[in-house]
Amino acid sequence: AQTVTQSQPEMSVQEAETVTLSCTYDTSESDYYLFWYKQPPSRQMILVIRQEAYKQQNATENRFSVNFQKAAKSFSLKISDSQLGDAAMYFCAYSRSLIQGAQKLVFGQGTRLTINP
Amino acid sequence: DTGVSQDPRHKITKRGQNVTFRCDPISEHNRLYWYRQTLGQGPEFLTYFQNEAQLEKSRLLSDRFSAERPKGSFSTLEIQRTEQGDSAMYLCASSSNRDRGPEAFFGQGTRLTVV
Numbered sequence: 001a002q003t004v005t006q007s008q009p010e011m012s013v014q015e016a017e018t019v020t021l022s023c024t025y026d027t028s029e030s031d032y033y034l035f036w037y038k039q040p041p042s043r044q045m046i047l048v049i050r051q052e053a054y055k056q057q058n059a060t061e062n063r064f065s066v067n068f069q070k071a072a073k074s075f076s077l078k079i080s081d082s083q084l085g086d087a088a089m090y091f092c093a094y095s096r097s098l099i100q101g102a103q104k105l106v107f108g109q110g111t112r113l114t115i116n117p
Numbered sequence: 118d119t120g121v122s123q124d125p126r127h128k129i130t131k132r133g134q135n136v137t138f139r140c141d142p143i144s145e146h147n148r149l150y151w152y153r154q155t156l157g158q159g160p161e162f163l164t165y166f167q168n169e170a171q172l173e174k175s176r177l178l179s180d181r182f183s184a185e186r187p188k189g190s191f192s193t194l195e196i197q198r199t200e201q202g203d204s205a206m207y208l209c210a211s212s213s214n215r216d217r218g219p220e221a222f223f224g225q226g227t228r229l230t231v232v
Contacts, residue, residue: 004159037223044120045160045208045223091159103212104150104173105221107159 002027004094006108013082014116020067021077021111023092031097034068035105036077040088048090051075079113087115121224123209129230130199137195138227142211149192150221151184152208153177160208166192199231 004025013019025034036048051059051068058066063080079086092108122141130136142149147168152160163182165173168189178184181199186192196203206228210221 035220044225047220047222050220093159103148103221104162104165105152105160105210106162110157110159 002029002032002094002096002106004092004106004108006092006111008111009109010112010114012114012116013079015084016081018078018080019082019113021079021090021092021113023075023077023108025073025075025092025094025106027073027094027096029096033095033097033103034066034075035093035095036064036066036075037091037093037107038086038088039091039110045091049077082115084115084117087113089113121209121211121222123207123224123227125227126225127228127230129232132201132231133198135195135197136199136229137193138207138209138229140192140194140209140211140224141190142192142209143213143222146211146213146222147189148212149186150210150212151192151194152210154206154208154226155204163194163207196229199229201231204229204231 032053034051037045038048039045049059049061049064065078067076089110091110093105095103095105124139149166151163154160162175163178164184166186169186181197184194206226208226209224212221
């Protein structure tokens with residue numbers, strides 16, 4: 001079974017600085033997807049960024065980028081120029097490819113990110 | 118259609134009572150998922166529908182849990198004879214099969230408290 005591990009329960013960063021959230025996963029499959037989701041307090045979960053395992057290039061979405069190391073099964077999220085609105089719980093998630101069936105998400109335990117003004 | 122909608126947002130029930138939650142996915146999405154999230158944890162998969170067919174159920178989904186998606190539109194999740202351990206946030210998500218990827222859109226969840 002696939003597992004996702006986030007080893008940092010909490011992180012904090014000064015506004016405008018850069019922070020990196022860690023994630024490792026375990027799978028025997030070669031084709032899969034990885035995601036970072038953001039869950040603000042009392043608000044719905046939203047997708048921050050996604051990475052297809054078959055792509056070597058790291059995904060980037062504005063201030064958010066990932067460092068995808070397939071051999072090491074590592075998938076970290078870098079947030080540049082941190083803003084107060086980035087404060088939230090961040091979840092790393094894994095999904096198998098479509099041809100393998102239901103694309104349920106396997107989530108890590110989450111990292112609570114605090115932005116200090 | 119502004120997104121995935123869940124109703125109610127909050128539910129407090131006495132142990133032993135039955136509860137039912139509703140999820141309305143994004144209208145063109147044929148895939149629908151239910152997850153359960155306990156405090157301080159990541160969501161855990163419960164069940165998956167493609168159109169009206171329930172294709173996968175987690176072992177977390179005991180016999181007291183049942184989910185339906187009639188006509189492939191909205192879905193309901195019913196918990197019978199609730200227990201205190203059922204207290205959690207129940208999240209619904211939907212996705213489209215147009216894309217190769219499984220990008221899922223989540224609702225705001227239903228928070229269940231069993232007293």
